[in-house]
Amino acid sequence: MNRMKTISKWFRLSLIPALIITIAVSYSFTDNDFEISKNLDIFATLYKELNFNYVDEINSGDLMKKGIDAMLESLDPYTVYIPESKIEDYKLMTTGQYGGVGALIQKRENDIIISDPYEGFPADKAGLKAGDKILEVNGNSTKGKSVDDISSILRGQPGTTITIRVERDGESKPFEKTLLRENVKLENIPYSGLLDDFAYIKLNSFTENAGREVRDAFMKCKEKDSKLKGVIVDLRGNGGGLLQEAVNIVNIFTPQDVLVVDTRSKYKERNYQHKTVFPGVDETIPLAILVDKGSASASEIVSGAIQDLDRGVIIGQRTYGKGLVQNIFPLSYNTQLKVTIAKYYIPSGRCIQEKDYSHRDADGEVQDFPDSLKKAFKTKGGRVVYDGRGIEPDVHIDPASYSNLTFSLISKFLVFDFATLYYRENKTIPSAESFEITDEIWSKFQNFIKSKEYDYTTNTEKNLEKLKDIAEKEKYFDAIQSEYNNLKTKLKHDKNADLIKFKDEIKIMLKDEIVGRYYYQKGKIISSLKDDPEILKAKEILNNNELYKSILNGTYKKEKSK
DSSP states (O other), X not given: OHHHHHHHHHHHHHHXXXXXXXXXXXXXXXXXXXXXXXXXXXXXXXXXXXXXXXXXXXXXXXXXXXXXXXXXXXTOTTOXXXXXXXXXXXXXXXXXXXXXXXXXXXXXXXXXXXEEEOTTSHHHHTTOOTTOEEEEXXXXXXXXXXXXXXXXHHOOOTTOEXXXXXXXXXXXXXXXXXXXXXXXXXXXXXXXXXXXXXXXXXXXXXXXXXXXHHHHHHHHHHHHOTTOOEEEEEOTTOOOBOHHHHHHHHHHTSOTTOEEEXXXXXXXXXXXEEEOOSOOSOSSSOEEEEEOTTOOTHHHHHHHHHHHTTOSEEEESOOOOOOEEEEEEEOSTTOEEEEEEEEEEOTTSOOOOOEEEEEEOTTSOEEEOOGGGXXXXXXXXXXXXXXXXXXXXXXEEOOOOOOHHHHHHHHTTHHXXXXXXXXXXXXXXXXXXXXOOOHHHHHHHHHHHTTSOOOOOOHHHHHHXXXXXXXXXXTOHHHHHHHHHHHHHHHOOOHHHHHHHTHHHHHHHHHHHHHHHHHHHHHHHHHHHTTOHHHHHHHHHHTOHHHHHHHHHTOSOOOEEO
């Protein structure tokens, strides 16, 4: 009987290479590519022999998935195999939609916590709050589960139900909620509105209809203020999305038939020029684009094209540097392949891809684009710009930096927990625009953390320890030990003193977290606008016509702003 099973298994496995070889040989004869046929034959026979001869049982699907992933990993991080189980995740990237309950969750030690319910979606409508601990989903414990594990369970077909058992601080015992899954749409624009006489548009992604939504948001601002002085488009943290939506957004502020991006592949017949197809909505209004290191891909098309066309001012930090274009191709059994098909070049002719994945060092690592290889290009008005390494802003603003104390308070969830407590004890707060951390709230926070563990090491203390290690290795430490001990005592941080020293930045974190409890993500954005250095700089530039023009004509002397 065992012999019959072995023969049967061998017969089934022998069909695998036969089928692949048939396809490969057919392809080879039509395309005259012997290498493809040969290597497919080698792969198929190896796969068969492993399954037939390996000492232990092999999970064929898992083995194949690992083999495919390893093969694609040698190319670039954007060329990936998408199994059927992950199809919905990639639909979310292009459409911004998924079936689920509408809540962000996070891991906290061994627990799964709701960190941010989306306003108006099932979790919010069922009364679930930030800080709620998810104990069970459909009767199954969440202990030991990852965020991905629970997220995949919470997502599902719209119209289906899911039961969640929750524990909440301040409640005597856990309770259950049954949620009806809905089609959750993540907004491209979580907030837009007027800031004094300027239109502000926060764009989080480039999924379907992003261009139309930006245009509509801009037109609403124009209708509210006929004397609009300028537009601020915020692309910070926007990792990109659909290329065509980037072209559509540039089109709002530029004339018809203007080249926005040129995609070039290894086949000339696949090269394509993406131009604006409509007359611009407003081709002259002063424009500022905010970017940072999280602005990538489609965000870089928009900011790069606006810069190359001298159409607006780019403010912030250097962008990510992703100049590669991907397409998704269907494979058998409802799987897909997302593959890099081209590089994109913005109007000046430059490509801003930072890493060259086709060239690796001896360890297989990809190197950043070196300054020595940067080439100069010129904008429409003659300003010098460079390729590689993303989009360099016209006006640089140093990124926000925070103390180790603040990081400790956040990583230990003390800011989060205080916001949860404050929300439980206060039914309402002033509007998101006007809410501030008063002395009374700050005093309550100080009392709240007195008994909490949030120790940290300052950068000075870390560097002092490094000095000690080096001195010991070089056998100098004995000579400086007394001075080292004195210095260590003087530099030892004082939590109470540091709370006073870094009070302002901690208050910003507290304010955002508390406002989010009452006014969700939109409220957090509104709350942060008043003191945002990039926005303040954008308003200053847009409000000064001479300064604005000097940046665009190249006479402005770049300086680092904090």
